[in-house]
Amino acid sequence: ANSALRQNSDILYQSEYEGDTTQENYCKRPCLYCGLIFLTSIETAEPLAFINDGVLQHMRVGGDGGIGVKYMSREDAEVVGMLGSGGMARTHMQAFKAVRNIRKLQVFSPTKANREAFAAEMRELHGIEVQICDKPEDVYKGADIVAAVTDSAVPVTDGACLEPGQHLVTLGGGGVPDQASLARVDVYFRFGSAPTPVGRPELVLDDEYLGWEARPGEGAAAGKRRKRAHGVKLPDRMVTFADLLSGEKPGRTSNEQITYSERGNLQGAQFYPIAGRVYELARDRKLGNEVPTEWLLQDIRD
Numbered sequence: 001a002n003s004a005l006r007q008n009s010d011i012l013y014q015s016e017y018e019g020d021t022t023q024e025n026y027c028k029r030p031c032l033y034c035g036l037i038f039l040t041s042i043e044t045a046e047p048l049a050f051i052n053d054g055v056l057q058h059m060r061v062g063g064d065g066g067i068g069v070k071y072m073s074r075e076d077a078e079v080v081g082m083l084g085s086g087g088m089a090r091t092h093m094q095a096f097k098a099v100r101n102i103r104k105l106q107v108f109s110p111t112k113a114n115r116e117a118f119a120a121e122m123r124e125l126h127g128i129e130v131q132i133c134d135k136p137e138d139v140y141k142g143a144d145i146v147a148a149v150t151d152s153a154v155p156v157t158d159g160a161c162l163e164p165g166q167h168l169v170t171l172g173g174g175g176v177p178d179q180a181s182l183a184r185v186d187v188y189f190r191f192g193s194a195p196t197p198v199g200r201p202e203l204v205l206d207d208e209y210l211g212w213e214a215r216p217g218e219g220a221a222a223g224k225r226r227k228r229a230h231g232v233k234l235p236d237r238m239v240t241f242a243d244l245l246s247g248e249k250p251g252r253t254s255n256e257q258i259t260y261s262e263r264g265n266l267q268g269a270q271f272y273p274i275a276g277r278v279y280e281l282a283r284d285r286k287l288g289n290e291v292p293t294e295w296l297l298q299d300i301r302d
Helices: 054-072 087-099 112-126 136-140 179-184 241-246 271-284
Strands: 002-008 011-017 020-026 035-041 047-052 079-083 104-108 129-132 145-149 167-171 187-193 259-265
Touching: 002 271, 035 054, 035 271, 047 054, 047 271, 054 087, 054 145, 054 167, 054 187, 054 259, 054 271, 079 087, 079 136, 087 112, 087 145, 087 167, 104 112, 104 136, 112 129, 187 241
Parallel strands: 079 104, 079 145, 104 129, 145 167, 167 259, 187 259
Antiparallel strands: 002 035, 011 020, 035 047
């Protein structure tokens, strides 16, 4: 059994593109990223691995989307409407394909070249029909799953475009759909909430962000704060994993319902199983660079 500590060293910045505000992170310069997972054994406390988390981050978030689709979308869901064409869009498609028989993708993103390249890649990788949309509202038409997976700093969904029976997944935009979409959701699947920190039962949070941040100076960059995300959106329509497993509450109960899923404040719990499995595979295949454990341990009583 393993435990994982994830640390990111990055600068948060926003930019404007075709009237939209986007939000990205970088380390040292744009397009460089520094995220690390420190994996340890909970049996011996031995350090096991340092793993870059850029790819794993995409995997764990795509996996979240796949879990929501597995438990809340219609069983015959086969058409995906995608807003976004970046790394997260790719792992979400992988996850959707793993749990549903996806035959068609409808995709829009603001940059034509990006959506065309993404479409070509999805056709080749998944052997599915792909429709490139010139307007965001077109991705909703006839879709069973609507996935908004972008780097936008504001919600990009449009509740007026949702159709009965659709399942909604969102990423970016503060991690939430627009208010018009939330108003139309019949069932809200929130995976669950992390327990409080050991010894601090008063720190009950329904979102993921509890942090101390180092900020250079008091300029414009210092004023940018990460938005609090994954709070409880629709408590009157909420169902959790525990509810589904216990049978206390059902999930989707009709093909006409509009459903929405998000992970809740799991505080990055997905990283230890993913990092643990990556570590096991890398060790078995003799991949990576070995760091002697002696470099990290001291012969001294604490």
